[in-house]
Amino acid sequence: MAHFTTLAELVEQGVAGKRVLxxxxxxxxxxxxxxTDDGRIRASVPTIRTLAEAGARVVVTAHLGRPKGAPDxxxxxRPVAARLGELxxxxxxxxxxxxxxxxxxxxxxxxxxxxxxLENVRFNAGETxxxxxxxxxxxxxLAGLADVFVSDxxxxxxxxxxxxYDVAQRLPHALGGLVQAEVDVLRRLTVEPxxxxxxxxxxxxxxxxxxxxxxxxxxxxxxxxxxGMVFTFLKAQGHEVGKSLLEEDQVxxxxxxxxxxxxxxxxxxxxxxxxxxxxFPSGDRTPEPQVVAASEIPADALGLDIGxxxxxxxxxxxxxxxxxxxxxxxxxxxxDAFADGTRAVAQALTEVTADGGLSVVGGGDxxxxxxTLGFEESAFGHISTGGGASLEYLEGKVLPGIQVLEDDE
Numbered sequence: 001m002a003h004f005t006t007l008a009e010l011v012e013q014g015v016a017g018k019r020v021l022x023x024x025x026x027x028x029x030x031x032x033x034x035x036t037d038d039g040r041i042r043a044s045v046p047t048i049r050t051l052a053e054a055g056a057r058v059v060v061t062a063h064l065g066r067p068k069g070a071p072d073x074x075x076x077x078r079p080v081a082a083r084l085g086e087l088x089x090x091x092x093x094x095x096x097x098x099x100x101x102x103x104x105x106x107x108x109x110x111x112x113x114x115x116x117x118l119e120n121v122r123f124n125a126g127e128t129x130x131x132x133x134x135x136x137x138x139x140x141x142l143a144g145l146a147d148v149f150v151s152d153x154x155x156x157x158x159x160x161x162x163x164x165y166d167v168a169q170r171l172p173h174a175l176g177g178l179v180q181a182e183v184d185v186l187r188r189l190t191v192e193p194x195x196x197x198x199x200x201x202x203x204x205x206x207x208x209x210x211x212x213x214x215x216x217x218x219x220x221x222x223x224x225x226x227x228g229m230v231f232t233f234l235k236a237q238g239h240e241v242g243k244s245l246l247e248e249d250q251v252x253x254x255x256x257x258x259x260x261x262x263x264x265x266x267x268x269x270x271x272x273x274x275x276x277x278x279x280f281p282s283g284d285r286t287p288e289p290q291v292v293a294a295s296e297i298p299a300d301a302l303g304l305d306i307g308x309x310x311x312x313x314x315x316x317x318x319x320x321x322x323x324x325x326x327x328x329x330x331x332x333x334x335x336d337a338f339a340d341g342t343r344a345v346a347q348a349l350t351e352v353t354a355d356g357g358l359s360v361v362g363g364g365d366x367x368x369x370x371x372t373l374g375f376e377e378s379a380f381g382h383i384s385t386g387g388g389a390s391l392e393y394l395e396g397k398v399l400p401g402i403q404v405l406e407d408d409e
Contacts, residue, residue, distance in 0.1 A: 002406040007047060007150065010174040016055030017112055021146035022048060022176065023163050025153035025385055026062035026080045026117075029368075033079045037368055038087075039377075040155070041080060043385045045087050047152045047176040048115060052088070057110035059146055060084075060117045061098065061163050062153060069125030071097075081117035092117055098124055099141040107145050127162045139166030152176025155363070155386035157401030158393075164401040173405055178385065183402065185360055185382045186393045194322040194358065195221055200314070200345055202227025203328025203365060206250045211395030212327070217260050222267040222321075224314050226306045226330035226341060230294075233258065233270055239295045242276070243302040269317055270294065273307025275331065275338055280304070287337040304338040305331025311344035318348040320355075325394070327362030327387060333369045346370050350379040363387030 024044040029036045044060075051058050065075040078094055085092035093116040095106040106116050121127050126138025139162040143149070149171040151157065156164050157179065175183070188194075199220040201209050206229040216223065225233055228245035235241055236254035261268035275289045278300055291307045292298065306314065311330070318324060326349060330341030346369065349359040359380050361367055364387025370380065377383055384390045393399060 004180070004405050005174040005407055006180060007050060007174055007177045010148065010150070011050060011054045015051060015148065018056055018147040019059055019107060019110070019145065020051050020056040020148045020150055021059045021061060021142065021167065021171070022051065022150045023153045023156070023167070024048070024060050024062045024176075025155035026060075026077060026084070027064050027155060028080060030064075030079070035079060035083055037371060038083055039367060039371060039383070040385050041083050042087060043178055044152060045084070047150065047178055048084070049088060050177065051150065052090075052113045052115055055112040057107075057112060058115040059107055059110075060115060061121050061142065062117070063122040063127070063156070063163075064120050065122075067120060067122050069122065069128065071119075071123045075120050075122070077117055077120050084115075084117060088115065090115070095119060099138070099145070103145060121163045124162075128159075129162075135162045136166055138162045139170060143167050143170035146171060149173040150176045151401060151405055152178045154179045154182040154384070154389055156389070157386070157399045158389040158397070160400040165404050168401075168404040175405055179402070181382070182384060182386065182390070185358075185384070186390065188358060189323065189325050189360060189394065190219070190396075193219070196321045197323040198222040198224065198318055198321045198325075200224040200226070200318075200324065200326040201328050202229065202330045202342075204228035204245055206232045206247050206254060209328070209391070210250070210253065211397070212391050213257055215394060215396050217257065217264060217266055220266060222269065222317055223261065224269045224317055226271060226310070226314065226345075227328045228303075229328070230270055230306070231303055234294055234297075237270075237295075240297060240299070241303065242297040242299050244276075244297060245302070267317070269313065271306040271310035272313065273309045274303040275305040275307055275341075276301035276303050277337075278302075281332060281335045281338070287335060289337045304335075306341035308340065311341045314341070315344045315348040318345075318352055321352050322357045324349055324352050324357065324359045325362055326360065327364070327366055327391060329365050329369045333372060339373060342369050343373050346373060346375055350375065353379060353381050357381070360384065362390045
């Protein structure tokens with residue numbers, strides 16, 4: 001097994017007075033300058049606090065949204081830095097650029113235990129460049145701000161980007177506490193998971209989950225499929241799906257997965273009923289949902305949640321599970337009329353946790369859903385901060401931001 005320098009080991013070696021560059025994941029949803037879900041900021045706090053309390057001069061770098069490699073006020077990390085300060089209970093400085101004059105002045109003015117957040121790293125084209133030289137040149141400038149690098153942004157470790165990958169090649173480095181926790185949990189899902197092992201997949205597109213389905217069909221005992229992606233499976237079974245989300249080019253692939261599940265003895269559970277409406281919910285109309293059989297979706301309707309019968313069946317399929325991985329909501333959970341399926345799955349996961357099993361919420365929309373629906377995060381075994389990274393790990397892919405942190409033996 002690969003060896004990594006942990007945060008605890010780094011602190012034990014001594015970080016007082018050192019400038020420690022921490023790559024965090026602070027990519028939170030904003031409504032204007034208002035943060036609507038601060039889960040990722042809260043998840044980043046323990047590593048930053050540990051370093052600050054050990055006397056490090058903490059330099060936080062992160063991205064927000066997808067700016068086009070140039071400054072864009074809509075994606076500024078300034079409100080995020082303010083919220084981080086509130087959560088830490090101490091002032092967090094903010095530099096108005098990433099590697100420019102403001103960054104250098106602020107970083108070099110830091111005292112032991114102080115924290116600064118640099119402006120959005122993606123305001124620099126070198127961060128996401130596919131050109132190794134351009135990315136490397138930007139990484140040189142980032143690395144020049146620090147003595148040590150700590151990787152704590154699990155949501156980006158599947159990206160070969162300057163602040164994730166290239167900086168780690170230029171500085172002594174360690175795993176942040178968050179990344180270490182994520183990797184430890186994902187190993188439990190992939191290396192001899194405790195059984196029964198149930199995987200619940202939702203979200204909009206089958207194509208986003210093909211690799212996971214392909215890899216886990218041979219590992220999971222049960223695979224439950226809901227969300228928008230289910231309609232491609234229903235089409236593969238020969239059912240009409242009305243105006244529901246459908247990936248026509250994936251129908252044959254879904255048909256093959258259905259057969260593989262039968263051949264390998266994996267129980268692949270699809271909804272038997274769905275909640276439909278004649279249009280996608282919007283602010284100017286009240287949803288008028290109706291429940292129909294999954295095999296009888298009207299031509300003018302689209303499915304927006306799994307139905308009550310299916311919600312009970314999915315919850316029942318989780319009873320007694322010892323390991324559960326869930327990625328993707330069962331419906332349009334942001335609208336009450338289409339939230340019951342997601343709520344039922346979330347509730348069932350909390351009961352797995354209460355029974356001593358491992359329940360893992362796989363980041364992204366699923367993590368947002370459990371918070372939106374009022375569940376306590378502590379009711380789940382683990383809520384991942386990186387949906388895409390979690391999925392790629394479960395596909396069996398190498399995550400460059402993890403691989404680069406491996407210590408030479």
